[in-house]
Amino acid sequence: MIEASWIAFAFTLGLIARAIGLPPLIGYLGAGFALAAVGDHVGVGRQDGVILQHLAHLGVLLLLFTVGLKLKLSNLVRREVIGGSLLHFAISSVLVLPAIVLVFDASWRDSLLLAIALSFSSTVLAAKVLEGKRELKAFHGRVAIGVLIIQDLIALVVMSLAAGQVPSPWALLVFLLPLLRPVLFRLLDHSGHEELMVLLGLMLALVVGGMGFEAVGLSSELGALAFGAMLAKHKRATELSNSLWAIKEVFLVGFFLQIGIGGLPDTNAMIFATVVALLLPLKGMLFFFLFLSFRLRARSAFLSASSLTNYSEFGLIVASVVLPQWLTPLAISVALSFVVSAQLNRFAHPAYERLAKWLIPLERNTRHPDEQPVSLGDAQILVMGMGRTGRAAYDHLLRKGFRLASLDSDPVMVERNVAEGRNVFFADAEDQMFWQNLQMNDVKAVVLAMNDAEAKIISTTKLRSIGFKGLIVSHALYEDIAERIQAAGADHTYLTMTEAGTGLAENVARELLPEEVRPAAERLVG
Template identity: 70%
Template sequence: MIEAVWIAFAFGLGLLLKQAGLPPLIGYLGAGFALSALGERVGVGPEDSYVLNHIAHLGVLLLLFTVGLKLKVKNLVRPEVVGGSLLHFGISSALFLPAFMYVLDMPAGEAILLAMALSFSSTVLAAKVLESKRELRAFHGRVAIGVLIMQDLIALVAISVASGKTPSSWALMVLILPLCRPLLFKLLDLSGREELMVLLGLLLALVVGGVGFEALGLSSELGALAFGAMLANHKRAGELSQSLWSLKEVFLVGFFLQIGLGGLPDQHAVVFALVMALLLPLKAGLFFLLFVGFKLRARSAFLSSLTLTNYSEFGLIMASLVLPAWLVPLALTVSFSFIISAPLNRVAHSIYERIGPSLRRFERDIRHPDEQPITLGDAQVLVMGLGRTGRAAYDNLAEKGYRIIGLDSDPVAVDTSLQAGRSALFADAEDPVFWQNLNMPNIHSVILAMNDAEAKTIATQKLRARGFDGLIVSHAMYEDIARRIIQAGADHTYLTMSEAGTGLAEHVARSIQERSALLAENASST
């Protein structure tokens, strides 16, 4: 019965917050506070918190396992990622520490842990925001995710040290784990793409990583992260992460409910959370200055910084393990930061268009990999977006003798196309500076093959605004998106699924005709 109460409260408040354009997890936390206030009137007792604690722990382990699946060293060992995360962590902690010690009169050890908890940004919120805008693989998205993974690693080290666990003499066995990577790869290959793959993820995250590391006297959180990291370079790591995403989210609902059930916030907790929320612009400003210091353009630095302008659920995980007295104030702080951060990130590009000229004054006059092209040379056709659709269009037109150039905001997609012999450059269609500086003297046709509908609309508007009167063609998944792109100035849009069906029908009709002709020929010969 109590499970029904949990689900009803969590769903109701989560849905309410979602309709208001805010992350549902704020509703889950509110549901926990509501259940705590109602107590025994809705059948919630101490034993239920004990059960919920186990569910919450499973959510944390799955979160860390999925973080490990994204832990690719080549994406982390970049100056802006390593330097930006470490310097921001150090400076933030150093600024918070004296305030906590002298204003809040906290012991030094407790103040250090609280300062560290507030220096992190939210992996869950950032991933959801970037995924919803299809910017996970854009340059600024990759920088933000890299910084978040570095922060998660720092948090995990801090939790392991602060928890004071003493490893057993068998703990050195973890040093041989890298030798098990071929076996893990083989298991993932054999598990297929259905429930066995999900069960393998649960086995590695909760049993082998979680329980196994605890048996060795190590942190179960470290074990979950380690086994995720060992699978990070497998070609299906992203698929495994995606298959565990919803399951992890369900268990994390228990984590936020558990925090709320820990007690209602008092006046001091509310004041603390409000003060921390007011300090968010300082967090964003520090990230921005560090990123431009590492040679990022103002636009990339701004978008990455805004993604990181919040407080982290890892701070709550740290508090639940080593700062229990601060769990409720930190939960409110994280919630307030989400309420501010989520709406801002949805209009991040519009904000930059208004304040971009002021921010560009901070740019360093040094070339960086995210610097965009200023000329497209003698290319005749521009293909924007080098995914499957864009690559197919590029190759088909190249075979017909056209001079093609492809642009993409994902450096990996650009590198892949370059290795395949295509002419490709890094560029972001939503960046107004790109369109202002671009010289495209011989381009007479543009193909918009990006995933994001908003990017196609913006690209069309920018092309027409700069006086381009050539052909603009786009694909779209839905009719309303196609209409929007046409209204922005495109000449043609093709509905992807409809075109695929039409192409399939043409192949079938051709095959029927060929088969009929062959049967007729065989009949006449006999």
């Protein structure tokens, strides 16, 4: 079977890539080129490329749907996101345009479209890398994803204009989509926790979002992203994302295979890809300085820029529509940029630590949107994570008379809680500089209320490593996670569902038992 060749090549080269310290996706790219080279011998033909193209498209739609599930519109409509993406698009296109005209002797139209295609960064790669490093919800991850979404919207406009296509008048109906949110929430509530929930996710990403948007002349990728974003505030959005994880990963293998299987490059294509790859550092530097100009700290600017230092699969989509003769050179350029970007992101954190003494002086002398506290003042208790659990813990302890401070890695959540009168600061638990500079002399206890289990483990480890001897209390959904948090140094880790059951039992006992026997019964329930 032809599919056996795809699977065998992808698994073998993916395993080799992992063995030499590269992400498996680099192996999948290599497998695509290998299949293109030996296609006649293993029976891979044009029809198989079409099948892979469909699988790849499904993978991209599912990826963007799951990215949307973790997206908050308030994090997108920020000046560092909109300003950074638009300015980078304009400056990058203007700088690269004359180089393409002079070096490759292309027409001005083709050169302009190539420059625009090369200004975009890869949504697939960046989202996959950030997700793998559990940094999608970190400040720099949200900035990078926001920029990528703006770029994707620009790419859709460019393709429509260059191809002479305009959306159907029915496309105006997308502005009514927010009215569907209560219906989508109810569907998710009633879909259970098993196959119906998976089918709901597939239907929204591929059918309603993908095919629905295409039917009115809009991008299917935009549709998948939009429907994911509409469910982002649902309490089961994370569960839905996790249920689609394995399907998405398998289909994305098809995406990387499809890039390479399109055909082997000639000498001119390799020269083009090499020259374009040499421009990657300039692309990353431009992002870095633009983010600094929008008052980000050097660390956030560096990590966001690292995620965006690559070329985009949307460049291939643009080429397939308006520049078919440049498709193979662009495919090689994208593949090379993936190799470079994968290594850059693998070492991004240690690289920043080494470069910090030169990068930090470049920050603007003003308050940054991602500025982190140096001191927690006279706070007795620190609450980390200000979602529903964190806010409930904070408000309860405040009523008990304790002095509190709290931290959250979402600037929007920080602004919301500050407006409601809570003492909340922005902080990224994975930032080593934050822990090195933090002063918490009066803090006696820390409540870990973040949703992400890894963030709790990292925070516990960092707290103990800086010499904090006080009480660390956390919650967890599963026993194995609770054990890992305890092993990192937490004093107590409560199982969320168990504590909810205990709370229910205590309320029942309080209502039904007579006053004189209530204390003994409460001890028994506890």
